[in-house]
Amino acid sequence: VPGDISMTAALTVDLVVLTVRGDSLSVLAVRRGVTPYKGRWALPGGFVLADEELLDAAERELYEETGVSVDAHLEQLATYGSPHRDPRGRVVSVAYLALLPNLPSPKAGTDAAEAHWRDALELLEKDRGLAFDHAQILQDGIERARSKLEYTSLAAAFCNEEFTIAELRHVYETVWGVSLDPRNFHRKVSGTEGFVEPTGRTTTRDGGRPAQLFRRGGASLLHPAMLRPGRGCLLR
Amino acid sequence: VPGDISMTAALTVDLVVLTVRGDSLSVLAVRRGVTPYKGRWALPGGFVLADEELLDAAERELYEETGVSVDAHLEQLATYGSPHRDPRGRVVSVAYLALLPNLPSPKAGTDAAEAHWRDALELLEKDRGLAFDHAQILQDGIERARSKLEYTSLAAAFCNEEFTIAELRHVYETVWGVSLDPRNFHRKVSGTEGFVEPTGRTTTRDGGRPAQLFRRGGASLLHPAMLRPGRGCLLR
DNA sequence: CGAATAGTGTCTCTTAGACACTATGTC
DNA sequence: GACATAGTGTCTAAGAGACACTATTCG
Numbered sequence: 001v002p003g004d005i006s007m008t009a010a011l012t013v014d015l016v017v018l019t020v021r022g023d024s025l026s027v028l029a030v031r032r033g034v035t036p037y038k039g040r041w042a043l044p045g046g047f048v049l050a051d052e053e054l055l056d057a058a059e060r061e062l063y064e065e066t067g068v069s070v071d072a073h074l075e076q077l078a079t080y081g082s083p084h085r086d087p088r089g090r091v092v093s094v095a096y097l098a099l100l101p102n103l104p105s106p107k108a109g110t111d112a113a114e115a116h117w118r119d120a121l122e123l124l125e126k127d128r129g130l131a132f133d134h135a136q137i138l139q140d141g142i143e144r145a146r147s148k149l150e151y152t153s154l155a156a157a158f159c160n161e162e163f164t165i166a167e168l169r170h171v172y173e174t175v176w177g178v179s180l181d182p183r184n185f186h187r188k189v190s191g192t193e194g195f196v197e198p199t200g201r202t203t204t205r206d207g208g209r210p211a212q213l214f215r216r217g218g219a220s221l222l223h224p225a226m227l228r229p230g231r232g233c234l235l236r
Numbered sequence: 237v238p239g240d241i242s243m244t245a246a247l248t249v250d251l252v253v254l255t256v257r258g259d260s261l262s263v264l265a266v267r268r269g270v271t272p273y274k275g276r277w278a279l280p281g282g283f284v285l286a287d288e289e290l291l292d293a294a295e296r297e298l299y300e301e302t303g304v305s306v307d308a309h310l311e312q313l314a315t316y317g318s319p320h321r322d323p324r325g326r327v328v329s330v331a332y333l334a335l336l337p338n339l340p341s342p343k344a345g346t347d348a349a350e351a352h353w354r355d356a357l358e359l360l361e362k363d364r365g366l367a368f369d370h371a372q373i374l375q376d377g378i379e380r381a382r383s384k385l386e387y388t389s390l391a392a393a394f395c396n397e398e399f400t401i402a403e404l405r406h407v408y409e410t411v412w413g414v415s416l417d418p419r420n421f422h423r424k425v426s427g428t429e430g431f432v433e434p435t436g437r438t439t440t441r442d443g444g445r446p447a448q449l450f451r452r453g454g455a456s457l458l459h460p461a462m463l464r465p466g467r468g469c470l471l472r
Numbered sequence: 473c474g475a476a477t478a479g480t481g482t483c484t485c486t487t488a489g490a491c492a493c494t495a496t497g498t499c
Numbered sequence: 500g501a502c503a504t505a506g507t508g509t510c511t512a513a514g515a516g517a518c519a520c521t522a523t524t525c526g
Contacts, residue, residue, distance in 0.1 A: 208477025444504025
């Protein structure tokens, strides 16, 4: 390691794991059992191993907390390295954003740390603060997810292998916190080539007329974009 | 610093400093004087000090290399931490993206390290490789800049305090590597509230009819977006 | 049958893009 | 005047959003 005035830091990955459960955007949170911030909610995460890639560390933590190994979207969010963000010393955290379908078994392969689904917005507002700077990280993760729904096909990462258009719409409505016209949404999604592919099968799990089932299409960037409604001509 | 299987890493910031010079998108590069990668081009950067914020470290490096302290856009790009990206040991680099107007004095407050403007795309293709993983970082920085021009008013960060619509258009054309219709571009920019504000002054520096001068407007997000032309219905 | 959800058709308004045309400076 | 660049008007095609209407299941 090079010398001079350099400095070393401990290196962690923290995860913002989002899913849609019922009508709420949920995030995976753990209750801290040790100081500092004992008893407070925190994002799951842990130290990067000596010879480990950052992304591998994130995947490992995700697996340890949820049992999920594939089928999840995982991307680097941002890095947080304020000198005193951790009272124990200089700890730099590389945050990752994961988007998951609503899992049948919420925390299958859980080890000691007990992970819980919490309403993401509620966790931000109440509970007078998450541990460390995790409120900021969560806020950034939510905003990233919201904006990526606009111009990518990432919303499908919140759905199961097979899903209906209505379920996909429910993802948008929940993440954005808005209502969308079902008819326009249907026309838009089915008209955007590569967004979804019909499987030929149908389901009646939502009642009413059977709905076609779709899987994710090949496109990752949407054109034209699926714009969030209710924004004026410009924003800050 | 907590114990167990944790690990510490040296922490650096690297800068992707972009500007538009003539008809080329240029990036600030330094020629390495020491091993490893001696004699190769690299992005400017350096170690984070013991009690320093990451953003402060990036601002400090930017100032040391260019003499620029304000008026520049500076944002975190991504973090690169492969175990062996630096042969000297585990070095994690937090990359920042800076967008500057074409400076009258390219490297005013330069210290020992000599920084040069290089054509960004040329540097990526020729020169058989930048040092470390800097080609990847540069690639990511360029792509970030390109996509942010679409939905933010960031293009004005490449211009001086006062600029003409044609100069702003030239930024888009250079960064995206396309040609835009001057008439439609003018109508679009002047019709998007908050993008630019007229100063009342004019200039004839481009020849022809005098052009109005503008300054940056209050908006940072553009609605509707300024979409890159020549993209089909979807990508990738 | 009625209730519920799926999916289509149609209309209007806004915007992108193409391009004719006018405006105002320099040589 | 010729030339160059600035800026406006107009037309067309495509997408967003509103919403009437048809389709297909369950009870």
